[in-house]
Amino acid sequence: MKSVVPPVRRSWLHQHRVAIAPWLFVAPALLFFSVYVIMPIFQSIAISFYEWNGLYNAEGESTATWVGTQNYVKLLDDDRFFVSLKNNLIWLVFYMLAVPVGLAIALFLNQTVTGIRVYKSLFFFPFVISQVVVGLIFGWFYNPDFGVIGSLWKAAYCEEVINIVGNVSTRCAKSPPDILADETWATYGIIVAGLWPQIAYCMILYLTGLNNVSSDQIEAARLDGARGWRMLRHVILPQLAPATFLAIVVTVIGALRSFDMIAIMTRGGPYGSTNVLAYYMYEAAISEYGDRYGYGSAIATVLFLIMLVYISYFLWRMYQDEKGR
Amino acid sequence: MKFALKSSLLSIALSAAMSTAAIAGDLVINFDDPNPGPKAGFEAAVEAFKAANPDINVTVNINDREAHKTAIRNFLSADAPDITSWYPGNRMAPFVEAGLFEDVSDVWEANGFYDSLAAITPTMTIDDKQWGVPYTYYQWGVYYRKDIFDKLGLAEPTNWDEFNTVAATLKDAGVTPITIGTKFLWTAAGVFDYLNLRINGYEVHNDLTAGKIKYTDERIKNVFMTWKDMIDAGYFVDNHATMSWQDAIAPFANGDAAMYVMGNFSVDGYKNAGLTEDQIDYFQFPEITPGLPRAEEAPADAFFIPSRAKNKEDARKFLAFIAQPDIQTEWNNTIGQLPINKNASVGDSKFLQEGFETLSTASGLAQFYDRDAPAQMAQAGMEGFQEFMLDTSKIDAILERLDKVQADVYK
Numbered sequence: 001m002k003s004v005v006p007p008v009r010r011s012w013l014h015q016h017r018v019a020i021a022p023w024l025f026v027a028p029a030l031l032f033f034s035v036y037v038i039m040p041i042f043q044s045i046a047i048s049f050y051e052w053n054g055l056y057n058a059e060g061e062s063t064a065t066w067v068g069t070q071n072y073v074k075l076l077d078d079d080r081f082f083v084s085l086k087n088n089l090i091w092l093v094f095y096m097l098a099v100p101v102g103l104a105i106a107l108f109l110n111q112t113v114t115g116i117r118v119y120k121s122l123f124f125f126p127f128v129i130s131q132v133v134v135g136l137i138f139g140w141f142y143n144p145d146f147g148v149i150g151s152l153w154k155a156a157y158c159e160e161v162i163n164i165v166g167n168v169s170t171r172c173a174k175s176p177p178d179i180l181a182d183e184t185w186a187t188y189g190i191i192v193a194g195l196w197p198q199i200a201y202c203m204i205l206y207l208t209g210l211n212n213v214s215s216d217q218i219e220a221a222r223l224d225g226a227r228g229w230r231m232l233r234h235v236i237l238p239q240l241a242p243a244t245f246l247a248i249v250v251t252v253i254g255a256l257r258s259f260d261m262i263a264i265m266t267r268g269g270p271y272g273s274t275n276v277l278a279y280y281m282y283e284a285a286i287s288e289y290g291d292r293y294g295y296g297s298a299i300a301t302v303l304f305l306i307m308l309v310y311i312s313y314f315l316w317r318m319y320q321d322e323k324g325r
Numbered sequence: 326m327k328f329a330l331k332s333s334l335l336s337i338a339l340s341a342a343m344s345t346a347a348i349a350g351d352l353v354i355n356f357d358d359p360n361p362g363p364k365a366g367f368e369a370a371v372e373a374f375k376a377a378n379p380d381i382n383v384t385v386n387i388n389d390r391e392a393h394k395t396a397i398r399n400f401l402s403a404d405a406p407d408i409t410s411w412y413p414g415n416r417m418a419p420f421v422e423a424g425l426f427e428d429v430s431d432v433w434e435a436n437g438f439y440d441s442l443a444a445i446t447p448t449m450t451i452d453d454k455q456w457g458v459p460y461t462y463y464q465w466g467v468y469y470r471k472d473i474f475d476k477l478g479l480a481e482p483t484n485w486d487e488f489n490t491v492a493a494t495l496k497d498a499g500v501t502p503i504t505i506g507t508k509f510l511w512t513a514a515g516v517f518d519y520l521n522l523r524i525n526g527y528e529v530h531n532d533l534t535a536g537k538i539k540y541t542d543e544r545i546k547n548v549f550m551t552w553k554d555m556i557d558a559g560y561f562v563d564n565h566a567t568m569s570w571q572d573a574i575a576p577f578a579n580g581d582a583a584m585y586v587m588g589n590f591s592v593d594g595y596k597n598a599g600l601t602e603d604q605i606d607y608f609q610f611p612e613i614t615p616g617l618p619r620a621e622e623a624p625a626d627a628f629f630i631p632s633r634a635k636n637k638e639d640a641r642k643f644l645a646f647i648a649q650p651d652i653q654t655e656w657n658n659t660i661g662q663l664p665i666n667k668n669a670s671v672g673d674s675k676f677l678q679e680g681f682e683t684l685s686t687a688s689g690l691a692q693f694y695d696r697d698a699p700a701q702m703a704q705a706g707m708e709g710f711q712e713f714m715l716d717t718s719k720i721d722a723i724l725e726r727l728d729k730v731q732a733d734v735y736k
Contacts, residue, residue: 053419053423054398055398055401055402055419055420055423055425056402056423057402057423057424057425058402058423058424058425058632058633060402063422063423074733077729079726142567143567144563144564144567145564145575161499163499163500163579163580163581164473164476164477164498164499164500164580165470165472165473165476165579165580166580167579167580167581169579169580169581171499175563175564176564178563178564178566178567180566180567181508181564181565181566181567181715183715267508267509269508269510269566269708269711270566270711270712270715271708271709271711271712271715272708283704286395288391288394288700289695289700289701289703289704290700290701290704291419291700291701292701
């Protein structure tokens with residue numbers, strides 16, 4: 001009796017270790033994700049039903065008052081909101097140009113010439129610069145007084161004169177275009193600035209994709225007489241599908257978070273005409289003259305719902321891909 | 326047991342030490358301008374305060390102006406200093422309404438500020454109580470190129486006809502009359518405010534910013550009509566919407582524009598752009614409606630006691646101290662602005678002298694559109710002014726939108 005070895009007592013933790021281990025590894029990420037992403041989403045949805053200037057009183061209680069769906073009702077009657085929504089769509093549509101243009105440049109650069117690495121790096125350069133710097137540079141570029149466009153215009157339509165105090169000045173038959181101050185063109189001006197780095201990004205995605213295009217298939221297609229456009233359309237592009245998917249995803253995300261360019265180049269102006277939802281939310285809630293946290297949260301919620309549609313599609317698509325394997 | 330006794334003794338000793346420190350007087354002050362001049366002026370005043378109150382241990386935090394605007398929303402309710410700088414008028418209203426600022430009417434009463442700071446009392450007042458003590462303000466008006474005026478034989482205009490003649494003469498000479506940069510919106514509010522103050526007067530300005538008059542009101546429309554005449558006649562520089570107020574100094578310094586509706590802080594900017602004191606001068610925004618009492622813009626800066634401050638007693642001493650005539654004289658000499666205390670003396674700069682003359686004889690002092698109107702109204706209003714300056718034909722749509730915002734803001 002005494003010689004019987006007692007059964008090793010395994011703890012519950014030990015017995016279930018295979019099931020538990022992955023959760024332990026995911027736990028830190030889950031914790032931070034829920035505290036910094038999931039919770040704020042619900043908090044801001046909650047705040048969107050209040051009118052609140054963001055202040056707590058001396059006792060530390062929030063000064064918010066419940067207004068129900070009033071913030072959303074106001075949104076429906078707010079021109080600025082619809083201008084922002086429209087601009088978001090314009091961004092989405094025109095930002096997509098980055099994908100074909102990126103592909104074109106990638107195809108062009110995908111050759112073996114001496115020094116091609118240098119050219120590739122030069123084309124990739126704008127993506128490495130901070131968005132803020134890109135915004136500043138394009139702001140100067142568009143400046144009607146000293147920018148490139150202004151200078152070209154002056155060369156064509158203006159003459160130098162000596163003004164009343166003897167300094168050199170210019171007099172123009174037509175005053176130069178002020179792109180960032182023109183409500184029709186300002187948004188497009190910012191999108192062009194945003195496209196510059198985005199094209200570089202798509203280009204690099206396609207360049208890596210092109211590396212993986214099977215040369216056997218190209219060889220076979222060539223034997224079958226495929227050239228030019230047909231080669232690209234039926235042989236290359238299908239093999240680039242993963243790169244295209246990724247390029248579209250990052251471009252949509254880039255378009256939706258176009259906040260920094262707008263903040264640098266126009267601050268939503270002139271008179272709100274370059275706002276997108278993200279910037280309008282900032283303006284309403286956090287900027288110097290905005291202390292309407294409830295209203296800002298309502299805008300954020302609408303933006304969130306729009307993104308949710310896109311993200312759900314994206315996740316569904318990924319899920320389908322995984323299943324297909 | 327022994328351990329517990331020891332730790333409780335320790336905590337008693339600690340709390341005793343902390344409370345004696347509080348009795349000795351720790352005073353924490355948050356200030357919001359790290360630029361050399363304002364910082365030097367503030368620090369000199371703090372040194373003088375320390376010298377006068379050696380038992381008070383003053384700690385100073387100087388924050389960036391924009392960062393302060395965000396930070397104050399948190400520190401007032403979380404970790405309040407004993408004193409903080411902030412702006413009067415409607416800018417202080419949200420904090421007063423949330424009970425985050427201390428009522429300091431007693432300081433005003435005890436030190437006779439109702440008399441010595443009379444000029445600015447209304448803007449420091451909400452619900453018949455005073456909530457802070459101002460230490461500086463400055464005048465607005467028209468800064469102009471004296472050398473250009475002299476060359477064309479022009480004198481400082483005192484009424485609207487003269488002003489129009491001046492502008493027409495300048496235009497004929499190839500000089501744009503007025504420079505302005507509206508990228509950051511508030512500069513346009515300066516022009517609007519002055520037109521409104523000169524056409525309709527102080528009461529209408531106050532009623533408009535208090536939401537008692539609609540923007541589609543005939544009187545406000547008149548302001549826009551006069552403004553439209555100026556814009557249509559080409560009084561303002563092109564491309565103003567891409568320029569900041571500093572950018573707009575360039576045409577002024579180059580002699581392409583001759584006037585600038587601005588605050589006195591801009592004088593430094595003209596000098597940095599290479600203009601000398603002889604080339605620039607100042608005149609009061611000219612009269613438009615004859616006989617209307619003249620009111621001026623005079624934004625003030627002030628100090629406040631948060632209601633969660635720990636050392637309110639010494640904080641009150643500090644507020645009383647910074648309003649003394651000699652302190653305000655010294656401080657404003659350093660920063661090149663005007664003291665508010667009527668017994669203080671003004672710096673020798675001709676702009677300060679003229680500014681003092683302008684403000685001390687004014688019938689009323691406005692803060693500025695964006696300080697007198699609530700934030701949301703100010704934002705919408707100033708966007709409207711910019712939009713109007715770019716396309717005057719949109720006036721009706723703009724005014725109707727402003728009415729809508731107004732109805733929402735002042736429920």
